[in-house]
Amino acid sequence: MRYQLYYWPSIQGRGEFVRLALEDAGADYGDLPPKENFLKRQAFAPPFLKAGRLVIPPTANILLYLGGRLGLAPKAEAARLRLHGLQLTLSDWLVEVHDTHHPIAGSLYYEGQKPEAKRRAAIFLAERLPKFMRYFERAADERFSYLHLSLFQMIEGLRYAFPNAMRRHERRYPRLLRIHDRVASRPRLSAYLSSGRRIPFNQYGIFRRYPELDERS
């Protein structure tokens, strides 16, 4: 099966969580930048995956679909549901990361909501980030799955966006760091990460580095 991923071509964003799964599995896939008309009919927002006649949004649903097919999820229903539940919680976490720099509206520039962003980011780093990391530290299975790829991406992104906060926090979550490092050393994944196909983090994606949102102390 050849898969086609519809996503913005210039940012990692949500598309990257799908891309990591396709790359790690060595799947046959290509990119198709979203065309406005097609998008409007098929999904509320990218990413979505085209698989034969199926069109599947959003991210967590795509991973639910791909998981069994690409060997990135267990086969038993109970385990698949559990994994999907964890992935949905990770999606919520990602929304909260986005909203640290856009707490008022995605349609306004960051500069138009900077005081609000400082308030929201400070509480996110003090309360929510530890709560999510603690949860996944306890809940993530040691058995490899697409969730590990997504946790890798969360840690990479958080290190990019909040290097100071992550220096303070991350050592408390040894299991998450182990998962991160194991993912980074998987042969196909590490080849992908050092290839031109991996879009670098930048100031247009979900993870953005604004020093004023990540103070030292």
Added chain:
Amino acid sequence: MRYQLYYWPSIQGRGEFVRLALEDAGADYGDLPPKENFLKRQAFAPPFLKAGRLVIPPTANILLYLGGRLGLAPKAEAARLRLHGLQLTLSDWLVEVHDTHHPIAGSLYYEGQKPEAKRRAAIFLAERLPKFMRYFERAADERFSYLHLSLFQMIEGLRYAFPNAMRRHERRYPRLLRIHDRVASRPRLSAYLSSGRRIPFNQYGIFRRYPELDERS
């Protein structure tokens, strides 16, 4: 199978989306108020469903699981994935409704984030509400499913929280209104809605009525 729903006992919140499915299907279920310790081990946040030995969070995943079992979802994989994708978009919509009154942090009182809430709510009503309603007006199937129950709840909640905005907007979405009215007249559902089991909307849930967030204009 007897189901047990874990959710806060005093608000509709996310639990209500599950409750509507269980009630409409006439399922055998009971409530169990969340116990902090059990919750911490099993889920990031309520609701979750206990079904035999399975513990399933969050909302959309519960409906994915219940859909086929309660006759509230199609059987074919493509149609089930499509429905689940729509439900996930509805979950995102619900987060945006919540964040109209809590744009900075869920852990702060509304009174501590009122100016930010006014900014966020105004943009939500002008941009996001029509975008979501337009999308579901086009994407929602006429065939009954758990998504219809959730769309009913969104419209009920939005009418409670934003009566002025909904008076302006809702007539543009005749299919959504038809779905809403059909759900309200389903025998088991309408019995549930007029029973004591239906917790009324209140100022502690996701849908809250703050007149300053819903100006007449």
